[in-house]
Amino acid sequence: MHGPTATADWISWPRVRAFGALAAAGYRRHSTYRQAAVAGATTNVVFGFIKVYVLLAVVAAGGAAVGYDRRQIVTFVWVAQGLLTVVLMWSWTELSERIRSGDVVTDLLRPLPPVVAYLAEDLGRAGQAVLTRFLPPVVVGALVFGLYVPGRWFTVPLFALSVLLATVCSFCCRYLVNATAYWLADARGPIVLWGVGSGVLAGLYFPLRFLPDPVAVALWVATPFPGLMQTPLDVLVERDGPALQCGLVALQAVWAALLLLACDRTQRRAERRLVLQGG
Amino acid sequence: MTIISAAGLRKDFTVRVKAGRLRRERRTVSAVDGVDLAVERGEMLGYIGPNGAGKSTTLKMLTGVLAPTAGEVRVCGLTPVAQRTRLALRIGVVFGQRSQLWWDLPLRESFGLLRHIYRVPSADHAARLRRCRALLELDAFLDTPVRQLSLGQRMRGELTAALLHGPEVLFLDEPTIGLDVVSKQAVRGFLAELGATGDVTLVLTTHDLADIERLCRRLVVVDHGRVVHDGTIEELHGRYGSRRVLVADLDAPLPAGFAVAGATVEAVEADGHRVQLSLDGGVGAGTVVAALAGAAPLRDLSVREPAIEDVVARLYRS
Ligand SMILES: Nc1ncnc2c1ncn2[C@@H]1O[C@H](COP(=O)(O)OP(=O)(O)O)[C@@H](O)[C@H]1O
Ligand SMILES: [Mg+2]
Numbered sequence: 001m002h003g004p005t006a007t008a009d010w011i012s013w014p015r016v017r018a019f020g021a022l023a024a025a026g027y028r029r030h031s032t033y034r035q036a037a038v039a040g041a042t043t044n045v046v047f048g049f050i051k052v053y054v055l056l057a058v059v060a061a062g063g064a065a066v067g068y069d070r071r072q073i074v075t076f077v078w079v080a081q082g083l084l085t086v087v088l089m090w091s092w093t094e095l096s097e098r099i100r101s102g103d104v105v106t107d108l109l110r111p112l113p114p115v116v117a118y119l120a121e122d123l124g125r126a127g128q129a130v131l132t133r134f135l136p137p138v139v140v141g142a143l144v145f146g147l148y149v150p151g152r153w154f155t156v157p158l159f160a161l162s163v164l165l166a167t168v169c170s171f172c173c174r175y176l177v178n179a180t181a182y183w184l185a186d187a188r189g190p191i192v193l194w195g196v197g198s199g200v201l202a203g204l205y206f207p208l209r210f211l212p213d214p215v216a217v218a219l220w221v222a223t224p225f226p227g228l229m230q231t232p233l234d235v236l237v238e239r240d241g242p243a244l245q246c247g248l249v250a251l252q253a254v255w256a257a258l259l260l261l262a263c264d265r266t267q268r269r270a271e272r273r274l275v276l277q278g279g
Numbered sequence: 280m281t282i283i284s285a286a287g288l289r290k291d292f293t294v295r296v297k298a299g300r301l302r303r304e305r306r307t308v309s310a311v312d313g314v315d316l317a318v319e320r321g322e323m324l325g326y327i328g329p330n331g332a333g334k335s336t337t338l339k340m341l342t343g344v345l346a347p348t349a350g351e352v353r354v355c356g357l358t359p360v361a362q363r364t365r366l367a368l369r370i371g372v373v374f375g376q377r378s379q380l381w382w383d384l385p386l387r388e389s390f391g392l393l394r395h396i397y398r399v400p401s402a403d404h405a406a407r408l409r410r411c412r413a414l415l416e417l418d419a420f421l422d423t424p425v426r427q428l429s430l431g432q433r434m435r436g437e438l439t440a441a442l443l444h445g446p447e448v449l450f451l452d453e454p455t456i457g458l459d460v461v462s463k464q465a466v467r468g469f470l471a472e473l474g475a476t477g478d479v480t481l482v483l484t485t486h487d488l489a490d491i492e493r494l495c496r497r498l499v500v501v502d503h504g505r506v507v508h509d510g511t512i513e514e515l516h517g518r519y520g521s522r523r524v525l526v527a528d529l530d531a532p533l534p535a536g537f538a539v540a541g542a543t544v545e546a547v548e549a550d551g552h553r554v555q556l557s558l559d560g561g562v563g564a565g566t567v568v569a570a571l572a573g574a575a576p577l578r579d580l581s582v583r584e585p586a587i588e589d590v591v592a593r594l595y596r597s
């Protein structure tokens with residue numbers, strides 16, 4: 001009874017075009033909020049300065065640069081500030097609100113699986129954020145501090161792929177957290193928990209390499225969190241040798257696949273519940 | 280050819296109700312309680328009943344977003360819940376309270392997106408959009424973001440969105456709810472045009488009888504989840520003695536002693552320039568209007584439908 005909604009069944013050329021059209025719509029939807037983009041980019045830049053000086057002070061005091069030089073640390077901070085809104089670690093409640101209001105029923109009346117539709121729009125949103133939210137902090141960081149210039153030819157394309165995978169993983173986590181609204185009367189609890197936890201565990205506030213090795217490795221392998229932020233940043237500043245650099249991105253890809261599968265399963269369970277109990 | 284069929288359709292909801300200070304009791308509510316329905320291709324069906332009668336629940340089961348507790352349903356030869364995505368390509372749905380448009384995007388872009396989502400050939404899409412633009416007068420707000428549209432404008436957009444993929448069946452759940460008089464007229468006029476082509480089967484739920492007069496030949500009245508009448512609107516009035524009221528403004532006073540078969544003069548006001556007649560069940564307004572026009576020049580006319588609550592109340596008394 002759930003065959004037609006399975007995400008994997010859903011690949012063909014017209015559908016790829018539909019995916020593209022939805023992504024383009026996501027891009028345009030977010031282009032309409034110009035003032036919010038300016039305010040957001042400004043905030044990210046201001047916090048970028050604070051974080052850079054704090055981290056540089058910590059490194060200077062303790063001397064524990066954990067394998068990053070000064071330029072890599074600076075790059076880490078400014079690119080993280082730029083990626084923040086591209087990957088979008090928090091503040092996404094669209095799905096849970098639609099579940100609560102019952103509007104989610106109209107999603108089910110479309111001939112495509114909701115996970116696919118929301119993913120397409122989110123990738124379009126991320127594309128828009130690359131222009132308005134990623135570039136400003138990176139440009140400021142480059143002008144004021146000077147950024148790390150990668151030495152390997154494949155680092156920049158690998159970084160782009162890593163950011164794409166990070167966005168997919170983040171989307172899936174946000175989707176799963178929002179989907180708790182199908183079962184809970186109020187999804188705000190899980191959403192807040194995710195907002196607090198993900199930033200710390202993803203390496204947004206400090207590089208996860210500051211953690212003891214076993215903890216860092218456990219985080220990387222057993223959770224998707226480092227793949228949301230730390231991995232693309234480490235890839236860009238070439239923190240590790242080429243093998244590990246590529247290996248971390250492969251790990252991200254595995255997590256992205258697992259999370260998409262989890263979203264698909266969760267959505268199908270939710271639909272079954274919805275069609276049985278009513279919205 | 281039957282395009283929609285339902286037999287013994289039922290939906291029970293389990294609700295928790297307060298029983299005493301702390302205790303909560305589970306109670307079963309039968310929102311739809313054994314509905315049988317067969318709709319022919321091209322038919323226009325009015326599905327009416329007071330609030331809470333089970334109209335929306337029935338529509339959700341017919342469109343595949345709600346699984347029946349019991350009973351059989353087929354729409355376009357498909358089983359709605361099991362074949363929901365396939366069915367979605369062949370039906371159009373408008374829930375008056377919900378939107379299928381993209382809030383932040385201009386109407387025009389929502390329409391373009393729907394073309395890709397439903398994989399519609401662009402020539403077909405363009406032709407259908409052209410027709411809707413003309414009939415629903417969309418051009419004035421085609422480039423306005425949906426969130427800035429008035430409810431009436433949005434509803435015209437919703438109707439267009441539901442039709443762009445050329446659905447075989449159009450399901451409308453209270454499409455005129457909350458609309459101003461002008462928008463209501465626009466929507467009703469559009470649906471009448473649509474029905475006249477015979478290409479699409481229409482199922483319209485409403486609690487406002489005025490929505491379906493002149494629009495739907497066939498009327499299914501539901502109450503408490505059960506079908507209490509299935510037939511024409513005239514039959515409904517004929518059977519239960521509910522009376523429509525015709526109000527006419529005249530340019531000259533109505534001659535004293537005016538009478539016409541099938542209607543009763545209820546009141547004469549404004550020195551004979553305004554007259555109210557109640558129509559007997561089964562009598563069309565047309566014959567009465569003709570007789571009236573023969574007696575005095577007509578300036579204005581309106582027909583007031585009895586409220587559905589009154590009709591249903593009469594239905595129980597009889
Ligand atoms: N998801 C639900 N859970 C519990 N009760 C419901 C649910 N949906 C509808 N009902 C109940 O079922 C009955 C019929 O509702 P509905 O179909 O919305 O009526 P209508 O559309 O005719 O106004 C109402 O008593 C309503 O409270
Ligand atoms: Mg309703």
